Amino acid sequence: MNRICTRILVCLALAAAATLLSGLPFASAQEEAIVLDMGGPSDQRPAVAFDHGLHMGLFECLDCHHQIEDGVNVLDEDDLTPGNPDVRCLACHAAADADIDLQKAYHRQCMGCHIDTRKTGEPSGPELCGSCHIPGL
């Protein structure tokens, strides 16, 4: 197993229950809360709760997910299927030769957007260490 391993805890049971109640076709795991945790020897901060569903409702998939070739995002949205390991940030940013390591990838994407959004005056997300890395997850 990869030493820098990101743990995803997806509430499958909740998804199934919500699906039954709403009568919609089985909503995929990608709509649920994700716990991001690089773990491994560099684990200095508590894991981060990421409400994927909230963010999916606000932005396009390709605002966050990418496969970059010659500076262009060439990712096919159809590849964004639950459980596809190639979608994970660590698939590329944990590589030893990555220009942007995994921690920077998360921080730049998460905090970068929160800062940009705040500047527009719209409601935005946390920028302080302790408001993302909350002990006790």
Ligand code: HEC
């Ligand atoms: C605000 C950023 C953001 C947006 C918008 C977003 N995602 Fe994600 N998504 C993430 C992050 C971060 C992860 C966790 C990646 C990891 O664990 O490496 C993730 C994980 C996933 C996964 C893998 C989870 C699993 O079940 O295996 C899928 C599939 C996915 N997203 C699909 C989508 C689709 C489809 C959309 C658009 C409807 C979307 N995402 C929109 C940030 C985003």
Ligand code: HEC
């Ligand atoms: C298929 C490989 C791949 C995946 C998966 C991937 N990236 Fe990237 N990402 C790249 C490449 C290539 C670049 C361009 C810079 C470089 O060469 O490292 C990049 C650039 C970035 C940048 C800097 C440019 C920008 O858009 O602001 C950030 C931040 C980033 N990625 C975050 C993420 C996050 C967060 C995830 C998971 C949701 C992710 N990446 C998934 C390959 C990937």
Ligand code: HEC
């Ligand atoms: C493309 C822009 C964008 C990206 C990327 C993004 N966010 Fe957000 N985030 C937002 C906005 C906008 C809100 C405020 C939503 C609202 O209050 O209506 C928010 C709200 C939040 C909140 C507070 C709401 C809640 O769920 O408790 C948290 C925590 C959060 N984001 C974490 C993250 C993390 C972690 C990442 C990276 C994995 C991330 N965000 C990436 C735009 C973004």
Ligand code: HEC
């Ligand atoms: C918008 C949310 C967000 C904010 C704000 C944020 N981080 Fe993170 N950080 C993440 C995510 C997501 C990861 C990857 C998941 C993990 O392992 O925690 C991460 C990873 C890390 C890691 C590497 C993994 C670990 O657990 O040791 C460190 C260290 C870290 N952050 C420190 C900080 C510090 C210091 C600050 C304040 C300057 C900060 N973070 C602010 C979201 C955030």
